[in-house]
Each structure stands twice: as structure tokens, then as C-alpha cells.
Amino acid sequence: MxxxxxxxxxxxxxxxxxxxxxxxxxKRLHQPTVLGEIFxxxxxxxxxxxxxxxxxxxxxxxxFGEPSRILHAVAYxxxxxxxxxxxxxxxxxxxxxxxxxxxxxxxxxxxxxFAFGFGMVVLMPQLWGIxxxxxxxxxxxxxxxxxxxxxxxxxxxxxxxxxxxxxxGGMIMGAATIDxxxxxxxxxxxxxxxxxxxxxxxxxxxxxxxxxxxxCILYLTDKNxxxxxxxxxxxxxxxxxxxxxxxxxxxxxxxxHGIVGAFLAGVILSLRHSRRDLILKKTYLPIMTILAPIYxxxxxxxANFVTNFDLTVVLLVFxxxxxxxxxxxxxxxxxxxxxxxxxxxxGFGLNARGAMEIVLATAALDYGLIEGHIFxxxxxxxxxxTMISGLTLPWLMKTRPxxxxxxxxxxxxxxIGYYNYCDN
Numbered sequence: 001m002x003x004x005x006x007x008x009x010x011x012x013x014x015x016x017x018x019x020x021x022x023x024x025x026x027k028r029l030h031q032p033t034v035l036g037e038i039f040x041x042x043x044x045x046x047x048x049x050x051x052x053x054x055x056x057x058x059x060x061x062x063x064f065g066e067p068s069r070i071l072h073a074v075a076y077x078x079x080x081x082x083x084x085x086x087x088x089x090x091x092x093x094x095x096x097x098x099x100x101x102x103x104x105x106x107x108x109x110x111x112x113x114f115a116f117g118f119g120m121v122v123l124m125p126q127l128w129g130i131x132x133x134x135x136x137x138x139x140x141x142x143x144x145x146x147x148x149x150x151x152x153x154x155x156x157x158x159x160x161x162x163x164x165x166x167x168x169g170g171m172i173m174g175a176a177t178i179d180x181x182x183x184x185x186x187x188x189x190x191x192x193x194x195x196x197x198x199x200x201x202x203x204x205x206x207x208x209x210x211x212x213x214x215x216c217i218l219y220l221t222d223k224n225x226x227x228x229x230x231x232x233x234x235x236x237x238x239x240x241x242x243x244x245x246x247x248x249x250x251x252x253x254x255x256x257h258g259i260v261g262a263f264l265a266g267v268i269l270s271l272r273h274s275r276r277d278l279i280l281k282k283t284y285l286p287i288m289t290i291l292a293p294i295y296x297x298x299x300x301x302x303a304n305f306v307t308n309f310d311l312t313v314v315l316l317v318f319x320x321x322x323x324x325x326x327x328x329x330x331x332x333x334x335x336x337x338x339x340x341x342x343x344x345x346x347g348f349g350l351n352a353r354g355a356m357e358i359v360l361a362t363a364a365l366d367y368g369l370i371e372g373h374i375f376x377x378x379x380x381x382x383x384x385x386t387m388i389s390g391l392t393l394p395w396l397m398k399t400r401p402x403x404x405x406x407x408x409x410x411x412x413x414x415x416i417g418y419y420n421y422c423d424n
Contacts, residue, residue: 012071016290023293030401032153034354037296041299041300044061071298075294078292078295078296080262081287082292083262084244084263085152085284087270089266090181101171101333101337102175104333104336106179109325111147114143116146117147118142140186144190146325147179148184149350149354150382153386154172154354154389168338171338172349175329191257302362303372308371308375310373314381322385325347325351326348345393351385352386352389357382361374361378
């Protein structure tokens, strides 16, 4: 019906329109926009449009062929860019400021949910439908998936509630930072183990090459940092984009997913606050209002959320994720000297999985590590835990409820006191 170019443009236009409408609706309901964007994708995907008008859905979003590959590439770029931004928003200052109590909270908040997730798989092997040869890798993945948090989402919740500058906010942010770095590192090792044809020597060589390239990019960025302050700064932005893509390509060669390299590149570039602020100022809105919504809408196209909905798996994953993270982080906070009510708030704050959990699940699905019913369970768990954190934190800390502005795509460095607090 359409030429290839027109079809791709139509796909992107429809996806952005649904992301705008349903993302805006979610925000009006005081929920994260990603929830609405994914729901918009579910409407466009095999779950709803594919059931109501299968011919229209297959023509607009064919499952195979060149249009599908091109759309997948565009969505993949959105995924890489989103994770890169998440890395830029990672701030190790929180870890240094909080010290021992944050470290205890983070360790407990990683070990317990990891053990619960791993044990959940090992104790009920028949439930998951995973072949024996990939069973232990899958168990490690589920432990990792249940142990991470969503740093950008947590930061927005704390800022909207005016809790970021408090002891509680600092501990949550510090623990979330450690949790994410540890979780993504374990995930990289899991994906690397799936590619047994890559030799150790090649892995080490590629890793060294990645570090050299990253160091060169950082040197050039620092050398030309005054150009970041110019209205355009196109040269330095080209270098930043090159760093993001080079890190992603290196991660793929190492056997991990490109998101691991993009996240690491963002973390490295965030170490100098002045550079991070200016990079975010120039990149945040285009990525978070165009590229990232395309990716999150594409999630709804990946699976049928009705036929792949397994109530037992959904409830089990959700329950184990909440118990492991809330109990682990809460006990760690108490061991660090925090009062019980605040410790419970730490647990609920770190329980928000947000978009980072969805990114992890998407990568696992692309690598064939999980099936559709597990992917659906992880997506539902990520969205549900984020909603619960947004509801319980105001109640536990006796503040006002979250406002609509909590989920607006505003760069963190432009919101009151965020980086000023970090730099003090």
C-alpha cells in the first residue's frame, strides 16, 4: 500500500502521536509518562489493534521484512540514547556524601532481592518453561532483574516531594546509584557468558580499546568544554554522540548488549558536573520527547500482553520483587542507624523499577534469554512498583502527593537544587 519510506515515516508519526496522547493522559493521572507510552504501544500492537483489525496492524507494523528491521533500528537508537541519559543522571556524589549507612543499605538492597529472585527460579523450575541448558543463566538474570532500581524515576519522585536534600533522599539516591551500577555490571557478565565464541584475549583487547576511546573522548570534551557554552556546540555534541555509539558497539563486540556500554559512557561523562550539566541541557529534551517515546511505544509491539499474560508468573514476580527490595533495603537502612518509618520509606523508594527494569527485560527478550510471558511480567512489575513508590513515599514521609510535574521531561539540572546539592 505504501512505499518503504512513507511507511517508516507513517509508523514513527503514529507512534509519536500515541506516545503524546497516552503519555499526557498518564501524567494527568499523576503517573509516569512511560506508562502511557507503553499502553499506546499495546493498543497499536498485536494485543488490541492486532485483535480488532489484524490486517491493518500487519500492514502498518509488519512483523517481518525491511520495514520491521528499520523500525527496530530506530527504536534501538532510542533505547541506547535513553540509557545514555540515565547514565548521565547517575551521580556518585550521593555515595560519597552518605558513606557507611548508604553502603550497608545498598548491599542489603541488592543481595536480598537477588537471592529471592534466584531462589524463586530454582525452587520452581517448571513454572518458567526455560530449557535446561539456559536455566542457570536465566536464574542469575532474574536475580539481577529483581535487584536493580530506577535512578532517574527515584530522583524525580524525591525532587517533587522536596525530599532530595534530606538525609532520607541522600541515602535513597546513593543506594540506588550503587544498585544500578552493580546490577548493570552483573547483567553485562550474564550476556557475555551467552557468547562463548568470544575469546578472553579478544574480550580484554576490546575492553582496553573501549577504555582508550572513552579516555580520548573525555580528553577532547574537556579540551573543548568552552564550546559547550556556545549556542550550537555541534562539534562537541558530535563527540558525545560518538562516545555513546562507540561504547555501545564495544559492548556488543564484548558479548553484552549495547545498552551496557551506553550506560557506562553516560556514567563516565557524568563524573565532571559542569560537563554533565551542559550535555544534559543540549540532549535531554530531544531524546526524552522523540527517541525514547518511540522505543517505549515499540515495547507494546513486541508481545501480545493478553496471550502472554500468566497471572501466576505476574503475581509471583511482583510479590518477590517487592518483598526482596523493601525488606533488604529497609533492614539495611535500620542497620545503618535510621528510624523504622524512614527505613521503610527507603525500601519503598528503592522499590521503584521504572523504565530501567523495562530496558533490562527488553534486552533479555532480544537475546532470547526470556520468553514473552516473563517479559510481560517484568514490564507489569516495573510499572506497578513505580506507581506504588509514588503513592507510599508521600504517606510514609507525611508530605503532599506527587504533582503532575513529577513526570514532566525537564532536565534534572534545571530543577531546583539538584546539582547544587550534589556539588556542595
